[in-house]
Amino acid sequence: MRNVTLDTVTDAVIGSLGKFGEIDDRQREIMTSLVTHLHGFVRDVNLTHAEFLAACDYLARAGQLTNDKRQEFILLGDILGVEVLVDMLSNPVSGNESESTVLGPFYRENPPVLPKGASTIQKHFDGEETVYVEGYIRDADGNPVAGATIDIWEDAPNGLYENHDPDQPDFNLRGRFETDENGHYALIALRPVPYPIPEDETAGELLHYMGHHPNRPGHLHFIISKDGYRPLITQIYDADSDWLDNDSVFAVKESLIGKFEPAPAGSDTDLVLRFDFVLSEAQAARMQAAE
Numbered sequence: 001m002r003n004v005t006l007d008t009v010t011d012a013v014i015g016s017l018g019k020f021g022e023i024d025d026r027q028r029e030i031m032t033s034l035v036t037h038l039h040g041f042v043r044d045v046n047l048t049h050a051e052f053l054a055a056c057d058y059l060a061r062a063g064q065l066t067n068d069k070r071q072e073f074i075l076l077g078d079i080l081g082v083e084v085l086v087d088m089l090s091n092p093v094s095g096n097e098s099e100s101t102v103l104g105p106f107y108r109e110n111p112p113v114l115p116k117g118a119s120t121i122q123k124h125f126d127g128e129e130t131v132y133v134e135g136y137i138r139d140a141d142g143n144p145v146a147g148a149t150i151d152i153w154e155d156a157p158n159g160l161y162e163n164h165d166p167d168q169p170d171f172n173l174r175g176r177f178e179t180d181e182n183g184h185y186a187l188i189a190l191r192p193v194p195y196p197i198p199e200d201e202t203a204g205e206l207l208h209y210m211g212h213h214p215n216r217p218g219h220l221h222f223i224i225s226k227d228g229y230r231p232l233i234t235q236i237y238d239a240d241s242d243w244l245d246n247d248s249v250f251a252v253k254e255s256l257i258g259k260f261e262p263a264p265a266g267s268d269t270d271l272v273l274r275f276d277f278v279l280s281e282a283q284a285a286r287m288q289a290a291e
């Protein structure tokens with residue numbers, strides 16, 4: 001189309017979708033909405049050309065920063081509340097199942113496989129508090145989920161995940177556990193401390209532009225999976241941590257807050273955290289049961 005105007009440019013772009021190459025319904029839906037909202041945003045703020053060029057430069061720098069250790073676009077999505085929004089849309093809670101929350105950028109595949117009750121601690125820190133974490137994984141009817149895989153990861157008392165800290169051993173404070181025949185899991189870890197998400201470079205620029213702080217409350221990450229159930233990506237938050245009410249990535253849910261209690265005298269750890277999870281059946285299993 002020639003001679004687009006302020007009044008016709010949005011329809012011109014939408015009308016061009018699929019004209020010179022096949023696109024499916026989902027591509028059409030996504031691109032129609034993207035163009036509508038993006039043009040709406042540009043009109044709303046009357047974006048200047050200098051601001052457009054600054055945004056292009058910003059995105060280019062975010063891309064250049066991204067490597068196998070730093071995923072800048074997940075971080076930017078987290079700061080904007082997009083990951084938590086996508087998570088809530090993808091994992092609606094309709095019954096008593098545990099709530100999910102953001103994965104974040106620090107998960108590593110294939111953590112060390114550890115027996116029930118083992119410790120993820122490979123390095124000790126001054127002032128650390130050790131914690132025995134245990135609980136049950138059940139289905140929505142209260143039946144134990146035996147043989148569920150639990151990946152866990154957390155930051156060290158210096159606020160760093162091991163893959164961002166050259167002074168920590170590989171896979172420190174990470175592990176893969178399995179529930180026993182009663183759906184019980186147990187492990188030893190460190191009390192997680194609040195930490196700032198990376199606030200240098202483009203993530204920091206966005207935080208500052210928004211007048212935000214970078215901090216997250218202390219939390220333990222979990223991915224719980226078992227065939228036939230929806231994988232649960234979630235976190236447990238320390239009830240006594242700072243930042244529970246203004247997490248920089250908007251990911252705290254009341255139902256995911258756990259109390260770290262002093263361990264009974266004679267225990268191997270300083271603290272105990274008991275936390276149970278409820279898995280929901282995978283969609284396919286739910287549909288089969290309904291047939």
Ligand code: BEZ
Pocket residue numbers: 074075078102103104105106197216249
């Ligand atoms: C995290 O919890 O590891 C995390 C989540 C979102 C952004 C940065 C870190």
Ligand code: FE
Pocket residue numbers: 104106155219221
């Ligand atoms: Fe984290």
